[in-house]
Amino acid sequence: MNILFIEPSFPANQRQFVRALASIGAHVYGIGERPYEWLDDEVKGWLRGYQQIESVTNEGALEWAVRQAQEKFWVDRMETVIEAHTLPVAHVRERTGIPGISSSTAYLCRDKVAMKDVLRKAGLPTAASAGVSSLIESRDFARSVGYPVILKPRDAAGAAGTYRAENDAELEAVARACGLADGAPAAMEEFIEGHEGFYDTLTVDGHVAHDFISHYYPNVLEAMRTRWISPQIVSTNEVEAPRYGELREMGRRVIEALGITTAATHMEWFFGPKGLKFSEIGCRPPGVGQWDSYCAGNEFDLYREWALAVCHTRIEQRASRRYACGIIALRPDQDGNIAGYEGTDEVFGKYRDLIVGEHFPTPGTPTQGVEAGYMANAWLRVRHENFDALRGILNEIGERVQVRAY
Structure with missing residues (x-):
């Protein structure tokens, strides 16, 4: 089986996924942002080929690399295990006919507001949430659910860029810190104690x-x-x-x-x-x-x-x-x-x-x-x-x- 694996060397534990694929007999081809010479010898030994591109989140560059691979061999799967890579990989999969997680699923797993909307409709217990794009909208949401509130990027991973605000003054400060005050979209949620x-x-x-x-x-x-x-x-x-x-x-x-x-x-x-x-x-x-x-x-x-x-x-x-x-x-x-x-x-x-x-x-x-x-x-x-x-x-x-x- 021929597998395209996106970004095989960074962060450090990416190598474990490459190792595992090679261990079951898969032919692993890497697409990444680092020069081939920067890969360690073990990773090079597990790979059958490697293509460097400027950014794996640049869908045009990624699609070019995938199509280059498809001209040489049949691609069975294309896999990634990094949050920021999941949506561009899903888009390119669909455009190149490779099976895997759909772009609609990848989008819902990236966009916190859309994700909670779907799950709330499915009857799952979630915090009150909303997408906001201005300080005024954020204040309206805070008043509707009460402080404290959580503010984060719509596509955040982990605690990156996540803030808690206890009052209007703190909300204004974190809105400036995350760019919301300048019109950048954000996700807001009620704070859940526990x-x-x-x-x-x-x-x-x-x-x-x-x-x-x-x-x-x-x-x-x-x-x-x-x-x-x-x-x-x-x-x-x-x-x-x-x-x-x-x-x-x-x-x-x-x-x-x-x-x-x-x-x-x-x-x-x-x-x-x-x-x-x-x-x-x-x-x-x-x-x-x-x-x-x-x-x-x-x-x-x-x-x-x-x-x-x-x-x-x-x-x-x-x-x-x-x-x-x-x-x-x-x-x-x-x-x-x-x-x-x-x-x-x-x-x-x-x-x-x-x-x-x-x-x-x-x-x-x-x-x-x-x-x-x-x-x-x-x-x-x-x-x-x-x-x-x-x-x-x-x-x-x-x-x-x-x-x-x-």
Whole structure:
């Protein structure tokens, strides 16, 4: 089977999808923005060919590269796993006759306002939302639902560009920050109080083949704005417990309503005083290397399962559900350059057998801002057979490990 894979080398875990496709015997051809010489030797070894273009979100350039490939060989599938690439890839798929996620589904998974409109009509519990294109419209929406409100780009991924406003003055400030005050369109939502997490799947022909549930500690907006917090994302190994039944059913209904066929999905949710509420979904895997947590927690290769799904609409393995697995971000105490680390010897001495992933930038490395995310600076990935015990370990790591900067 011949597979076009969009942008095989960036971000770093893209290589895992290329590896997985090659491992099941697919002939993988890459289309990306980087020169071929910049690809590492392993990625080059997994690829049968590569075409560089200026931007993979430029549909004209992408279509040219696809048609060039089609003149040389039959293209069975074209795949991408990056949020911003999903819609242009879907458009080009349709124009070049390649099967895959439709452009209408890709659009609904990108546009937060249209997405919620469809799901609300399908009877799914979502926050009140609206598309706005002026400060006046944003004020009208805030008055209709009450503060606080959330303001974000209509096609945002994760917490990028997302703001919370508590009153008219804050709304005006964030409207300027995100361009709404200058007429840029945005999505507004009522603020939903409660715990935040996500439900991820590998879906085959519209049916959930693998599913996973993760929790944020604390919620994303707080985690991405507060330096002293060492935030965690923890996947549970109790996915099949009755308390998650409502969440799993909601995820299946969302997938059906949006027409998602064979793809990875990433769905955010809240649970609080108003019950379980849908937040948003992407037709792609989660970020922050979360699939590596699922692989470690379930003792299987989820990337290979994805490759089998997109190439042959089947899976081979069953998730073991043996371990809960979580990542903890370890922030520098200030912006600047990494000076060193405190508490790491103690933590590694105590928990080495439980640590399944780590990253500690060498001293002298420039720091990245808190808003850059969970893997921007130092981090550890840890697993344990008991979810509550894992949470305690991660809390201890967050208290003991200090990242010093100058």
